[in-house]
Amino acid sequence: MDFKKKLLITAMTSSLLVGCAVPGSHLELDNKNIIEPEQTDTSTENSIDDRVNVYPLTTQLVGQLKAPKTQSRTNPSLDAQLIRYQYRVGPGDILNVTIWDHPELTIPAGSYRSSSESGNWVHADGTIFYPYIGLVKVEGKTVTQIRDEMARRLAKFIEAPQVDVNVAAFRSQKTYITGEVNKPGQQAITNVPLTLLDAVNRAGGLNTDADWRNVTLTRNGVEQSLSLHALMQRGDLMQNRLLEPGDIVHVPRNDAQKVFVMGEVKEPKLLKIDRAGMSLTEALSGVGGINELEADATGIFVIRSTLNQQAVNQGEQPINQEQQTSNQGTVANIYQLNIKDASALVIGTEFELQPYDIVYVTAAPISRWNRVVKQLLPTISGFNNLTEGVNRVRVW
Template sequence: MVLTVRVPAATGLALLLAVSGCSSLPNSGPSDSDIGRSAAVQVGNKDRKVGLDYALLDLSAQTLAYFDEPPKSRSLRLGFGGGRGGAPQTVLGAGDVVQVAIFESASGGLFIPNDAGSRPGNFVTLPQQTIDRSGAISVPYAGRIKVLGRTTGEVQAEIESLLANRAIEPQVLITIVNNRSSEVAVLGDVNAPAKLDISQAGERVLDMISRAGGLSTPGVETYVTLQRRGKEGTVLFSELINHPDENIYVRPGDTIYVNRERRTYLAFGASGLNGRIDFEESDLTLGEALGKAGGLLDARADPGQVFLYRMVDRATLQRMRIDVSRFRGTTVPVVFRANLRDPAAFFAVQKFRMADKDILYVANSDSTELLKFLNVVTTVTGSGSSFATDVNVVQRRVD
């Protein structure tokens, strides 16, 4: 007796689907259902929705008017004063190394002996000395002189006055050998971070960065922060170049920190390139961002459904007369939608400025989703037909 087994294609499809759900099939890890069943506690919302409210704005001429202005730049000038005027006066401070020279108009005085004719000049140079923590130096026959916070000219005049009754028409010259109290620290993304002294002529922010070897990062993404006596100001490096009044004079004890803020955006969906992409340029637009992401895939993308996700300042939306009463906080989640089926939209995307950490998403077209479904059906039905054919072959062999 011969057993004949005939399996219709539909039955083969059902068997195939049943086997496909079997845990014995190869897999890279646990499935979503496995993770859900094994969880001791599940916390979530209905339909697994995130539950965050957002506003949807179509990119148009009216919308663009509120977002086509460049972001306001931070400033050093407003925090510490403008770059006009002369350099701040250099004063003596603790830790400075100075040298005092005393001149007399004739020999036989307090410092110049009678045999001065055999000496090269009518002056005496005192040993170098460091201004101590009390802010004083010592000069023979004049005693200890307070110099902290004073200019060399002021100190010279005082020493001359103290020696006037003992020396012959004394003249005093103070030379700063090492100006340790007038140093500025330059740190961060420069080629040679260092602590640098300020010259008598005065130094500006760009001067100090140059002496520290210049930038080691792209200038369009680099910020310069100046810290001074508990105050802090930050400016984009390109602003220092383009606006001289931002290039202010530094003062003793300042700290200059140079920092690159890498600006990026994320690209997802039916674009040529997905992932995190650097701005590189100073003013990247939505059109340029789409180009850097490889443009829209012709076989997948829906040009009418290009989305940009961003946190927008609440005040901006209020100026647009948008009801933001249901949103909390100073920023509102906003999704901008661009319809690139409209030829005029290409002008709009070239004016709409990208912001750091924007998310760009290009949706699939409806036909793409249909093709995905048809591919799955074709693959499964093809496997079902193959299964039925194999059963028939076995049947013939048994016969």
Template structure:
């Protein structure tokens, strides 16, 4: 029994209605749907077209640096003695038969690995306890010689500092070598100590150096440290140096080469660089007029962007980039992506049209099969 053309049309209409009711698959909202979320249309987000003024107002990046207590600390003497250090003491006496420190006939006496105690002192036979911490070997030599001079004629004293547990710093985190390192003549500054530890084992653009001293902490980008000698602070015994990996990231969604959470690999990251990292715009489906950056913006920045002063608390902001405009690529190059941003690229309108045609074509084929024609 054959089916009439009218029945075919009924079946086809029912299938098309089903497709329209279910909706076609897509990667996210289109441009018009995003704009419907604007506060101008009773939505809860401010939608802003990116221009040079907006770019300038939103160009805020993490500010790292050291406080005055770090910056004003001068380089310590390379041989400055500290509690925990070890000293080597050599005394030459101008007597042969009855030396004060050595055996008979022995003019040269050595005391090796004298440890400076927690109070910063050492004990020397016939000289007693002597404060050593905070002095140079030359200063300590003169003091010891003066104390021994009254007991042995014109003693000649040599004091050498052996790097011990006193003048040391700790290097940890993403440093190539981790451990406790002595502050010596070549390693009295932060960059020199990092070099002593073998540098960093992560990308330099992602490295942040944190230094903790006496309960205070300062941070600096590794690249800034190398580019700005003023940030190369002098070290102090007990400093804790930690190499950290930048934890910032953004999320890429929509018609891009890949959709994922992406870590920052440089201090600053522009919108055009963020798109490039995830493979650029998808050639077949992306709408270059609909590149959006979603962000919760602090009130002070939101007020500056919108030319207002009444907003309080974080504001939902949607920044719009149109890459087809004469300055669109420049705006995307200058607009900075920040930690936690969502970069979303909409699909071109014709993509949904193609999907609709494909769905209808498929539906028509299904209808033909059902009717047996």
């Protein structure tokens, strides 16, 4: 009978080792073309360990990592631009020309029509037609320059003409506000200077999914990143800009402002960093806290890829593994928080998370052991049941 038991145990072990016979989400790789990674230098085989730094989180370290607080600043260069600003007429605009004491020239189309209806349309060649003087080149000129030229030319026909010129409709120049604003679309450039802050307010402000920190302004094919968080909430006017014709302001979604909380927490999930930022303590609170029965309080880690962080700061996509291996610098920093001491929660509150950070809470050693036992119990129970069955057969 001992031989039969050994034979039965051997058969069971063999069946467990056969992948096709075991249920579950096992993927077969037989007969597949498996591409092995090229190993050009055996000395760098384990170099990933040398390119990852681990830092215990302390009050001093958190103070060094904390980004300097944005201060309120003025913008003298923008102020100077606003003082010098003058609107320049373009094709599509409608001008309203007034010649005092000469109503026949001022309202030739009738007094019951609006200025935009009875005004002088700027044609595609940048000119308007006016009685007596014919075509007047107005494109690229200010209303003051147009007024002076028309007065000079009308002086040949009218004694001391008093000319006034204003824009009845601004139609030639536009800027575009796109993305996560309440009213995206085009906005006209007028004789009133239009700044970035004005454009966002005209668009109804930002919606709840907007990324306040990575707004882009594209001008003549050149893109620059601006922070509406610093501008609107911190008063940093250096982030403001005077918009020009053809500018595109894009407010992205906060999809890149995300962190991953995994491991021994109540509810592992992805969290979004809002415009106020997110600390490590806030992230743990957002997932219901750590699992008190399973978690190791000394093993709360924040894994931060230095390469991905550089890409996110530049508004780019995260770097892939091939790009990482081509860089010989540090690929990641790992920060460890020990919350066995209650004061450590203060450190977690001051530690600011960054996009694509991974917060991982490890399991306690006893929890890992219990899981191993839990996996073995079905097999042990089955073996005991099988043994009992064999003994019954032997009694019979």
